[in-house]
Amino acid sequence: MNTRVFSSDAHTINHTDIAQAATIIRGGGLVAMPTETVYGLAGNALDVTAVQAIFRAKGRPSTDPLIVHIADMAQLALVTTASDLPMLRLLAEAFWPGPLTMLVPKQHTISDAVTAGKSTVAVRMPAHAVAQALIQHSGCPLVAPSANTFSRPSPTTAAHVLSDLDGRIDAVIDAGPTPIGIESTIIDITVTPPRILRHGGITVEQIMAVVGDVEIAHHELTPHTVAPAPGMLLKHYSPRTPLRLYRGAPTAIQQAISTYCAQHPEVHVVWMGYDDDVDVARQLGIEWRSLGARTDGDTVAHRLFDTLRALDAMQADVIVASQPDGTGIAAGVCDRLYRAAEGRIHDVP
Ligand code: TXA
Numbered sequence: 001m002n003t004r005v006f007s008s009d010a011h012t013i014n015h016t017d018i019a020q021a022a023t024i025i026r027g028g029g030l031v032a033m034p035t036e037t038v039y040g041l042a043g044n045a046l047d048v049t050a051v052q053a054i055f056r057a058k059g060r061p062s063t064d065p066l067i068v069h070i071a072d073m074a075q076l077a078l079v080t081t082a083s084d085l086p087m088l089r090l091l092a093e094a095f096w097p098g099p100l101t102m103l104v105p106k107q108h109t110i111s112d113a114v115t116a117g118k119s120t121v122a123v124r125m126p127a128h129a130v131a132q133a134l135i136q137h138s139g140c141p142l143v144a145p146s147a148n149t150f151s152r153p154s155p156t157t158a159a160h161v162l163s164d165l166d167g168r169i170d171a172v173i174d175a176g177p178t179p180i181g182i183e184s185t186i187i188d189i190t191v192t193p194p195r196i197l198r199h200g201g202i203t204v205e206q207i208m209a210v211v212g213d214v215e216i217a218h219h220e221l222t223p224h225t226v227a228p229a230p231g232m233l234l235k236h237y238s239p240r241t242p243l244r245l246y247r248g249a250p251t252a253i254q255q256a257i258s259t260y261c262a263q264h265p266e267v268h269v270v271w272m273g274y275d276d277d278v279d280v281a282r283q284l285g286i287e288w289r290s291l292g293a294r295t296d297g298d299t300v301a302h303r304l305f306d307t308l309r310a311l312d313a314m315q316a317d318v319i320v321a322s323q324p325d326g327t328g329i330a331a332g333v334c335d336r337l338y339r340a341a342e343g344r345i346h347d348v349p
Pocket residue numbers: 035037038039040041064065066067099101103115118120121122126144145146147182183184185186229230231232
């Protein structure tokens with residue numbers, strides 16, 4: 001299949017192109033669309049054949065359910081039996097449109113293929129003008145997992161989407177890099193207190209300011225623990241190059257990376273660091289990319305997947321990296337890096 005590329009400004013919608021993309025969706029096809037978090041691979045949420053095609057295109061196991069994307073509150077009734085749930089209304093009022101996904105009881109119109117047989121469905125209203133326009137033109141809610149091959153880093157540009165899915169999907173709408181850069185926060189509101197299953201674009205602090213107490217699912221997994229949600233796998237977001245992940249004080253990590261390079265001169269090492277690593281990286285003479293200032297979570301999140309893919313393309317033996325500092329969206333970055341390293345962390349004292 002020849003994957004068509006539509007272009008759109010992120011804010012001023014090209015309605016002719018979006019209408020063509022919506023025609024593809026209504027015909028059961030798949031279109032990768034930009035959202036404020038990452039690019040999603042969209043299909044008609046009410047069309048089982050399209051839903052199944054999404055799993056095939058991504059190579060994703062059918063046990064890992066999809067998020068349903070809506071354009072307005074009127075579409076909520078198509079997705080859930082609980083559109084009047086006070087907690088849903090409260091969180092929607094505060095964070096929609098935006099990067100918050102809520103687990104709610106599913107409506108019978110949503111097939112088991114979407115939810116992997118679960119009685120809950122994940123729903124969110126994206127805050128990207130192109131995604132909103134595509135949902136509106138399509139006239140139906142859209143399922144959209146991140147538009148990457150299963151277990152690869154999520155796509156934040158149309159080029160990332162094409163690198164994984166060119167020839168496997170009908171079209172991609174290129175609206176430039178996605179603003180946030182990591183996925184939505186997922187919260188289960190069918191339990192009390194609500195339970196955060198995935199850190200993401202809306203921070204735990206922001207959610208607690210609105211709803212008070214929340215529970216946070218156990219995110220540090222071992223190969224033997226059961227994931228809190230089907231998609232919360234230990235190996236996820238992974239580059240092909242092994243990622244060696246450090247945690248600790250910045251200077252101690254710089255020292256540990258220097259020692260590692262000195263002890264393994266035969267290993268081709270590249271470094272995904274922060275602005276203040278520049279001098280050490282230059283001394284080591286290794287390829288280096290910065291995610292920004294290590295305390296600037298927004299920039300670090302925005303650059304994360306693009307930088308990971310760029311370093312991966314260098315075909316080195318090892319990518320060294322370290323956890324960022326700070327709270328807020330940094331928690332989401334820490335989670336992505338932890339899984340990209342398949343749960344292995346080198347703690348430096
Ligand atoms: O920001 C985002 O959320 C992006 C954009 C495209 O909207 N989408 C995204 O989708 O990240 P995906 O499929 O890559 O991740 C969705 C996660 C998966 O880990 C899946 O297991 C979980 O949501 N999920 C979906 N429905 C669920 C359900 N009913 N119960 C538990 N987990 C669910």
